Amino acid sequence: MIARRAGLCALLAMAAISAAPTEASERVSLRRAGVTVVFDRRDEDFALKFVERLPPLLKAEKVALATPGDTSLAEFKKNREVYLAAAARYLGLKEPTRGMRQMFDSMTKSVTRQEDALASALSIDTVQIWREPELIARLREHGEDEYFQPGGKDASPMPKNGWNVSVNSRHSSIVKFSGTLRTRAFLPVILKEDDPADLAARVDLHVQQAADYLRTGITADVSTIHDLEVGMVLHEVVEWKIVSTFISSADRRWFCEGMANFIAYRALVDATTPERARRHYDLAQQLVKWGSQERQVDLANWKAAEKMTGTEQESDLNTAQYAYATKVIADIAEKHGVELIPRWFGEIAQTPRDKVTMKTVADAFVRLTGENLASYYPGPLFSLP
């Protein structure tokens, strides 16, 4: 994808403007080597000057996309043994197993593919130049469109560049931009009434703003991608190990997901710091985000993923259950210390895996703590005693 951008500078210089009617008659576009610049015909002078300055912006974008954050996938892969050893300790294992290593390698390959798909999607293919008052008026009249939504009290336009990624059954990554049909990011250029009157100064200002937008946006996105990936890989490795070694009964869901999240987080705490681990999974933030689902959360009856319909899997409630399952384990660790977790797995392992159900898990918990596991299940925050 990034190689495809080679030679962009030359092509931009040679391309011609072509009028392309859009829904507003005065909107026109010019296309240069894969990048479409859309603007009002009255701003043609600005657009032409701005286009001349695009090559270094795109080059900087390319560099930002290729620059790893402080938890790059490469660093994560390199330190595989450190992370897996930390996770293994919480599972009561002396060291990571061969299967855990294989799962780690397989998962990191999968997320590398995902990373490529995201990097491609995050590289802009469109520049949208708008006069701010006109864009605000348009959003007020018609509501959000493919590129912008009204935001804040003053209805200032907000670019719709938020993304999410999913993997289909063929393990291809699919990137979607929130609330749009777009598959690629775009660069917003908003001309304001108090912009400098001088054309060169105005172009300078917006080139600088565009550079800031691309740099901060992409740096944050790349960092977020890496953070999510690292947490996700560890989660999957731990969950696989729990299911393949300790419990595979149909009622296992919350325990496996909660433990996988918690142990992945703890492994990251041990290998790095809590501040960095929270970038991979911030339970407090997740609980705030999914708090509205709390009364519907039913961990004991949370179906295993293979028993769920597609709609059930994509529901907010399903996502919320992850947070509340993690909270149960985090609460237990807060009350009894994290040392209880490997001891708990040791107790569970006294029963052959094919005989283990959540009753076995709860019984093991009673033996260790004298407490009822169900007492840790979520209840309404403001419930009356």
Place this chain on the structure above:
Amino acid sequence: MKGIWIPARTIVGAMLLATAATSAAELPPREMMAKDGWTIEFSPVDRPTAEKLAACAGELERARSAAVGLNFELSPAALGTRSAELAQRLSDLCALPDRRADFQAEVARLAVGLGGLEGEIAAAVFPRSIAIWRKSELIQRLGAGKKIAGFSYHGAGNDVSFDFNPHWTMDKNHAVTEHPEPIGVLPVKQPEDVVVTDAAIATMMNDFQGLCGALGGTMTLGLRVQTFGGIETGVRKILETESTADPSAKWISVGAARWVARQALVQTTSPQVADRYTVLADRTLQAAMQKPDPIDLEAWPAAQESHHYAAANQIFRNIAEKHSLAAVTRLLAEFWKLPPAQRTSAEFRQLYRHLFQESLEAEVPVGVRFGSG
């Protein structure tokens, strides 16, 4: 510290009536009747409604008593009973065994303060008076400039509303310095020129029980939040007496106090119950940590600054998460061994490095630093 305000607009909606007004001069004097500890105020024309309500006074009182008498984990009474146990946990967590009596005195004083406050809140929130009003009467009286507690007249819309907002303040010695203002009466709507049926009264009884439950829950939440704030304040006071006057060390007593208060609640009850006490503090912390401005923890601002409080607390949470709960207590124990003049932020950081072979800076949230360097 500021108490939680109790929104009471649940009552307001029921009061908005829809009929035309008559003149103030035509309004008859109000009458009163009493039964089972309740008083009912009404206009003569609404005596039938008043009598029906009076017949239900016993039921009203039972619903009220059940809500006022709600018991919860560390109610003021339980706090008083368990003050020794809590003080033991607090002094252990703070690594200050010699100050156990001071911790107990703080908890006991908090229990007394909250006990008084609990009664005041109950009296403020749960009235034993009912006022039956027609909208036309209210508009006439309020429009003529007469004051009726809780009611507002909106002349432009020819409308009235009822609202109350009890709030309170406790000082750092757990004395109530601002008292919750009583709601006074429970307003009951009387439709114009319509006889209130038995079915309508039965519905009102149901509504009242629901209202009592909701207000009881809100009151309990307010007391829980106040309990956590009081424990935190008490711990901070004691830690501050152990620290030096060096302002660089302020973050240590502030950060440790909230962490210790939370852990004491977790150990005394459970993490889920502790959440009920710390929910507002946690949300404030979450919001404060979103603030992007960089801060220097060793330069504590004169005005209360939530970002500083949040960051100081987060560091103690991080230490506990990284090294265990016991590690925080061990760190504090070593800190108290230093001569008072050396109990500074720099020495604390040095101790941390010595004990855990790593820099405390690694546990600091983004944008937070020690000193200007």
